[in-house]
Amino acid sequence: MEPGGGARRALGRLLEAVLGSRSEANGVFDILAALQADSPEEIQDAIRICSRLFGALLERGELFVGRLPPEDAVMTGSQGATHKYKVWMRHRYHSCCNRLGELLAHPSFQVQELALSTLMKFVQLEGTHPLEKPKWEGHYLFPRELFKLVVEGLLSLEEDRALLLSQLHSSLEYDDLRYHAMQAATGALARVTDGRAEVPLPFWNNTFTLLSAISLPRQEGRTPNFYVRHKEPSDKWKVAHLKEHRKAFQVMWLSFLKHKLPISLYKKVLVIMHEAILPHLAQPALMTDFLTSAYDVGGAISLLALNGLFILIHKHNLEYPDFYRKLYSLLEPSVFHVKYRARFFHLADLFLSSSHLPAYLVAAFAKRLSRLALTAPPEALLMVLPFICNLLRRHPACRVLVHRPQGPELDSDPYDPGEPDPAGSHALESSLWELQALQKHYHPAVAKAAGVINQALNVPEASIAPLLELTPYEVFEQDLNKKVPEPVPLEFLPATGLLGQPSDLCAQHFSLS
Numbered sequence: 001m002e003p004g005g006g007a008r009r010a011l012g013r014l015l016e017a018v019l020g021s022r023s024e025a026n027g028v029f030d031i032l033a034a035l036q037a038d039s040p041e042e043i044q045d046a047i048r049i050c051s052r053l054f055g056a057l058l059e060r061g062e063l064f065v066g067r068l069p070p071e072d073a074v075m076t077g078s079q080g081a082t083h084k085y086k087v088w089m090r091h092r093y094h095s096c097c098n099r100l101g102e103l104l105a106h107p108s109f110q111v112q113e114l115a116l117s118t119l120m121k122f123v124q125l126e127g128t129h130p131l132e133k134p135k136w137e138g139h140y141l142f143p144r145e146l147f148k149l150v151v152e153g154l155l156s157l158e159e160d161r162a163l164l165l166s167q168l169h170s171s172l173e174y175d176d177l178r179y180h181a182m183q184a185a186t187g188a189l190a191r192v193t194d195g196r197a198e199v200p201l202p203f204w205n206n207t208f209t210l211l212s213a214i215s216l217p218r219q220e221g222r223t224p225n226f227y228v229r230h231k232e233p234s235d236k237w238k239v240a241h242l243k244e245h246r247k248a249f250q251v252m253w254l255s256f257l258k259h260k261l262p263i264s265l266y267k268k269v270l271v272i273m274h275e276a277i278l279p280h281l282a283q284p285a286l287m288t289d290f291l292t293s294a295y296d297v298g299g300a301i302s303l304l305a306l307n308g309l310f311i312l313i314h315k316h317n318l319e320y321p322d323f324y325r326k327l328y329s330l331l332e333p334s335v336f337h338v339k340y341r342a343r344f345f346h347l348a349d350l351f352l353s354s355s356h357l358p359a360y361l362v363a364a365f366a367k368r369l370s371r372l373a374l375t376a377p378p379e380a381l382l383m384v385l386p387f388i389c390n391l392l393r394r395h396p397a398c399r400v401l402v403h404r405p406q407g408p409e410l411d412s413d414p415y416d417p418g419e420p421d422p423a424g425s426h427a428l429e430s431s432l433w434e435l436q437a438l439q440k441h442y443h444p445a446v447a448k449a450a451g452v453i454n455q456a457l458n459v460p461e462a463s464i465a466p467l468l469e470l471t472p473y474e475v476f477e478q479d480l481n482k483k484v485p486e487p488v489p490l491e492f493l494p495a496t497g498l499l500g501q502p503s504d505l506c507a508q509h510f511s512l513s
């Protein structure tokens with residue numbers, strides 16, 4: 001006999017008895033008690049039996065419908081036996097759901113997964129067979145409290161629930177589940193953060209995992225896709241309209257972002273802001289404060305905020321008077337080494353593409369990048385040198401930086417690299433002598449790229465897109481794959497010692513042959 005086989009059969013007999021006769025209803029206590037077992041296998045067996053039991057009772061209409069009265073008052077009252085049975089069994093169903101919510105935190109993932117799928121089955125069945133009375137004909141009914149129990153169980157304060165939340169991800173494609181998930185998440189945020197000095201990190205991570213999994217449809221007017229089946233869906237229901245989803249989506253994200261989040265979460269939010277959040281908001285301009293605050297933080301946070309600001313500036317008419325001054329301050333040596341280098345230079349290229357920018361501003365960016373190029377790695381130089389040349393092509397007034405015959409040298413350069421304001425940097429009075437110096441770079445590809453400024457700059461711009469994510473490995477591979485036209489004669493002299501002396505200490509103890 002397999003382990004637990006006897007207990008499983010006993011539960012099966014209890015299930016048949018409870019469903020077969022109301023006189024055997026007390027058997028439900030033994031079924032619920034099995035949910036408290038120590039063995040994960042026994043708990044899973046009990047969950048499956050509960051799923052079959054209460055699923056059948058919901059479909060048969062044997063649970064009390066309406067505001068659930070206290071059990072003691074009904075049992076001692078004068079109501080009929082059928083009424084008492086339905087109230088009593090509804091309380092047992094309530095206890096079962098609460099226990100399943102607790103099992104979402106069970107050490108066994110198999111138990112967690114089965115508890116979640118069972119609760120979601122109950123959500124669907126309870127939606128089809130409501131346990132509350134409609135206020136009027138056609139009133140929209142959804143088991144909000146039960147689904148709220150599911151969402152709050154997933155937003156644990158103690159443990160990471162990312163794997164379990166991924167099981168819910170596919171269900172969020174349904175309009176009704178998505179809408180109520182957003183409302184439940186907003187409510188959970190208010191409840192957990194109310195009066196709490198410090199919110200545990202797992203809660204923030206779980207909440208972000210849920211929020212970032214919610215994606216809205218792009219267009220209004222499509223047929224709603226409901227998880228809970230309704231006989232006669234109505235277009236008067238809020239859940240059926242994308243406009244209402246956008247409002248709930250906006251409230252949810254604003255309630256999340258108004259709190260002081262860990263730096264790691266700020267980065268994750270900013271990475272998805274331009275694609276997964278801003279396009280779905282009812283009023284994207286409400287993200288202005290968050291994005292401008294992030295832009296002022298500095299470092300990688302500022303780089304990541306650029307995407308969102310770009311959308312607000314170009315599509316929603318955001319005015320940011322100090323935007324270019326802040327963008328200029330982000331040009332530091334670390335910009336060539338950060339993880340988001342490609343994204344930053346792609347956006348910087350877009351922001352500096354306007355022909356209406358003043359010459360002093362463009363000159364300041366070109367000069368700042370040229371100065372930083374002196375210490376940049378080859379893979380960054382192969383991208384930034386065409387970037388600088390493109391700036392000069394777009395803005396002919398800045399070509400004086402190249403065509404100044406008596407350009408200043410390092411000791412007399414009027415450019416002030418420590419000036420935070422591009423207008424006060426005196427870049428337009430300087431020259432790009434740094435690019436001339438890079439023409440002597442040890443890497444031939446860099447020297448060739450720097451030599452472009454010696455040619456006419458009226459040719460079309462060079463695309464920097466293929467160079468944005470160039471890595472040291474790719475540069476090394478390119479060098480290895482170069483074909484040498486003719487063999488190069490080499491002479492090799494074997495070492496006889498560390499310092500050239502055949503009798504030194506290293507030669508005595510280590511073979512250099």
